[in-house]
Amino acid sequence: MSEKCSIQIELPDDLEASADNLEVLRTVFQTIITLSRECGTKSNQELQAMLTDDWQVHCGLTWSASAQRGKEFETATGKTKEEALAHLRQMTCLHEMDGCP
Amino acid sequence: MAYSNEVRDSFSKELDGIREAGLFKEERWIKSPQAADIEVEFPAGAEGKKVINFCANNYLGLSNHPDVVEAARIGLGTRGYGLSSVRFICGTQDIHGHLEHRLTEFLGTEDTLLFPSCMDANAGVFEAILGDQDIMIADRLVHASIVDGMRLCKAMRDTYKHSNMEHLEEKLQDHQDKRIRLIITDGVFSMDGDLAKLDEIVALAEKYDAMVFVDDSHASGFIGKTGRGTHEHCGVLSQIDIITTTLGKALGGASGGCVSGRKELVELCRQRARPYLFSNTVAPVIVSGAIKVLDLVSATTERRDKLEWNTKFWRDGLVKMGLDIKAGDSPIVPVMLYNAKLAQDMARDLYEEGIYVVGFFFPVVAKGQARIRTQLSAAHDQHHLEKGLEAFAKVADKYGILGKSKKEIKEMYGL
Numbered sequence: 001m002s003e004k005c006s007i008q009i010e011l012p013d014d015l016e017a018s019a020d021n022l023e024v025l026r027t028v029f030q031t032i033i034t035l036s037r038e039c040g041t042k043s044n045q046e047l048q049a050m051l052t053d054d055w056q057v058h059c060g061l062t063w064s065a066s067a068q069r070g071k072e073f074e075t076a077t078g079k080t081k082e083e084a085l086a087h088l089r090q091m092t093c094l095h096e097m098d099g100c101p
Numbered sequence: 102m103a104y105s106n107e108v109r110d111s112f113s114k115e116l117d118g119i120r121e122a123g124l125f126k127e128e129r130w131i132k133s134p135q136a137a138d139i140e141v142e143f144p145a146g147a148e149g150k151k152v153i154n155f156c157a158n159n160y161l162g163l164s165n166h167p168d169v170v171e172a173a174r175i176g177l178g179t180r181g182y183g184l185s186s187v188r189f190i191c192g193t194q195d196i197h198g199h200l201e202h203r204l205t206e207f208l209g210t211e212d213t214l215l216f217p218s219c220m221d222a223n224a225g226v227f228e229a230i231l232g233d234q235d236i237m238i239a240d241r242l243v244h245a246s247i248v249d250g251m252r253l254c255k256a257m258r259d260t261y262k263h264s265n266m267e268h269l270e271e272k273l274q275d276h277q278d279k280r281i282r283l284i285i286t287d288g289v290f291s292m293d294g295d296l297a298k299l300d301e302i303v304a305l306a307e308k309y310d311a312m313v314f315v316d317d318s319h320a321s322g323f324i325g326k327t328g329r330g331t332h333e334h335c336g337v338l339s340q341i342d343i344i345t346t347t348l349g350k351a352l353g354g355a356s357g358g359c360v361s362g363r364k365e366l367v368e369l370c371r372q373r374a375r376p377y378l379f380s381n382t383v384a385p386v387i388v389s390g391a392i393k394v395l396d397l398v399s400a401t402t403e404r405r406d407k408l409e410w411n412t413k414f415w416r417d418g419l420v421k422m423g424l425d426i427k428a429g430d431s432p433i434v435p436v437m438l439y440n441a442k443l444a445q446d447m448a449r450d451l452y453e454e455g456i457y458v459v460g461f462f463f464p465v466v467a468k469g470q471a472r473i474r475t476q477l478s479a480a481h482d483q484h485h486l487e488k489g490l491e492a493f494a495k496v497a498d499k500y501g502i503l504g505k506s507k508k509e510i511k512e513m514y515g516l
Contacts, residue, residue: 093241093260094248098464100291100474101245 020081031061067092123441124464134165135354137480141457152457153485155475157354160323160432161404162480164354168397169390173355176389184382188215189371192382200388203395204359208321208346209329209338212367215388217380219318219347219358220246225374226314226345226360227254227283234280238272240264240297243287244316251285263290266301273309282311283342288331289319292466292474294433296324299335312342318358319433322351322398323479328405342366348387353394357383404479408432411477411486418490423504424497432477435461436493437470439507440514444471447496454492469516 007029011017017025038044050057063084066075074091078084119125129143135157140149163169176196186192197215204213216222223246227237235256239247242263251258259276261269269284276282284306286297299315306313317330325333328351332341343366348357360370370377398404412432419426425437438444444460451458451473462471475489497503502510 087258090259091252094239094243094251096241097292097467099242099245100461100465 027061069095123445135159136165137162137478137482137485139457143452150452150455152452152455153481153489155456155458155477155489157476157478158319158350159354159478159480160351160408160476161398162478163351163394163397163404166394166397169353169393172393173386173390177386180385180389182386183384186382187378187380188382189378194382194385194388196385196388196392197382200392200395201359203392204361207329207395207399208317208344208361209332210341210344210361210363212364213359213361214367214370214374214377215383216358216360216374216377217383218349218356219316219345220249221376221380222345222358222360222374223247223250223316224253225250225376226343226370227251227256228375229370229373230343230366231256231281231283233257235283236276236279236281237283237285238269238276238311239285240287242290242292243285244291244318247285247287247316256281256283264295264298266298266305269302270305270309273305273311277309282306282309283314284311285314286316287319288315288317288344289324289431289433291319291433292461293427293435294319294429294431295427296320296331296334296429296431299331299337299341303335303337303340313340314343314345315341316345318345318347318350319431321346322394323405323408324431327402328398348391348394352398353387353390355387355390357387357391408477408479411479411481414483415475415477415486415489418486419493422490422494422497424493424502425505425507425510427472434475434477435472436475437472437507437510438502438514439469439471439510440516441471443500443502443510443514444473447500448473450496450499451492454496456489456492469511 047057062077062079063081064075064077065084065088066073067088072095074088076084076087076091078087129141130145131139131141132149133140137153138151139154140151142149180194180196184192184194188197201213201215205211216225223244227250231237231254233255236259237251237254237256238259238261239251240263241260257279259272261272273282284302286302289296297315302313315331320330322328324331327333329338330344332338341362343360343362345358345360348355360367412430416426416434419434419436427435427437438447441462444462448458448460458473458475460471460473466472494503501513
């Protein structure tokens with residue numbers, strides 16, 4: 001198996017990159033690679049299969065957020081980070097306790 | 102995948118983890134019909150012990166009422182044991198239609214659809230009526246089945262602090278841009294026994310153009326002057342858009358549930374609700390029994406009135422002896438102990454005294470809110486209640502908590 005190729009970019013010492021900045025950078029590079037590698041390959045076949053079955057398909061980039069506490073797990077998505085976290089927070093609020101039957 | 106020793110071990114470890122956390126649930130075998138007096142085999146293999154039951158949802162004492170049992174027997178004879186079908190293929194008998202009609206009348210709604218359980222009703226109703234342009238706004242202490250139903254639905258989700266009308270109003274203001282706003286609440290909350298403020302919720306729904314959903318499982322049959330539910334108690338009969346409830350508690354206690362409400366919404370459930378579409382019909386024996394239950398609760402409020410009297414007697418007795426209970430009027434009466442071990446120890450000692458109750462603690466209830474949840478029934482007679490109070494006094498005295506405040510109990514036992 002060939003060795004995986006990765007790019008490492010040294011950030012300037014005085015750059016204060018937040019976790020959000022780094023996430024955006026990671027996503028941008030992932031997107032470039034995705035678009036350059038996946039066009040016309042398997043993803044298009046999957047898309048075509050769904051269109052043939054009369055599905056209206058939208059596939060795009062979005063914020064995703066997830067929360068785990070023991071066996072409890074919730075996920076949410078949103079156009080913005082704020083929206084994703086707001087949706088996630090509402091679902092976690094429903095776990096305040098298990099409740100009685 | 103083969104069920105290898107490795108896989109078996111991993112599941113066993115999970116179960117060990119549940120045991121170590123003190124959350125392992127053990128079934129107690131009851132060797133008699135459901136009633137105030139029952140015989141219990143616990144632990145497995147032990148000799149049967151006669152105890153007074155204070156933890157059933159048998160609010161009206163109809164689970165083994167002779168008229169209900171006889172009606173069920175007649176139903177079994179005339180309509181058979183099962184239908185081997187979902188409702189919409191060949192699983193609907195005349196009696197299913199009759200029961201739905203009777204429930205509609207009783208609940209004061211426009212139409213009703215039976216489900217195998219209220220858990221199923223709650224799992225199916227939201228997905229059937231709401232889409233991704235809509236918002237569900239739920240009280241944060243709604244029943245677990247509602248949470249599951251909300252997860253299955255594509256509509257957006259939001260919550261409001263338990264019974265906090267200011268917070269609900271804020272949320273309704275936030276979501277004025279949505280197509281439909283659905284406020285979701287239990288009628289009676291099963292942990293504390295408190296009632297939803299349905300009159301205020303309906304007023305907010307009118308002000309902000311929202312619909313109202315109520316799960317009245319712990320209310321149907323006995324809350325309100327004629328037992329129709331929380332909406333009757335709050336003076337908003339016919340103003341609730343969707344009610345779900347169960348036949349598995351006050352209304353006979355067998356199984357089955359329903360969605361009742363605006364006829365278009367019920368019809369959408371008939372067309373789309375997956376637990377209705379893909380589950381077997383409710384068995385004729387249960388339908389026949391449930392029709393008799395509605396005959397009984399519609400003819401007289403005697404049982405509901407007795408339950409009300411029992412509840413007051415029990416609440417007064419606990420308060421007088423110096424125990425800390427959640428205030429309210431419902432027959433769910435939590436005795437607050439705050440400490441999980443104390444709740445477990447007292448429940449065990451009460452069982453030894455012939456009183457069957459269960460301790461609840463985190464994660465079933467919030468941390469530091471451990472309690473013994475007692476539930477009253479019209480099947481209880483005064484001597485049952487007196488014996489129960491006597492046992493509570495004896496056991497509480499043993500643990501030194503009579504007359505102690507929440508702060509004092511916390512100081513004695515911690516959280």
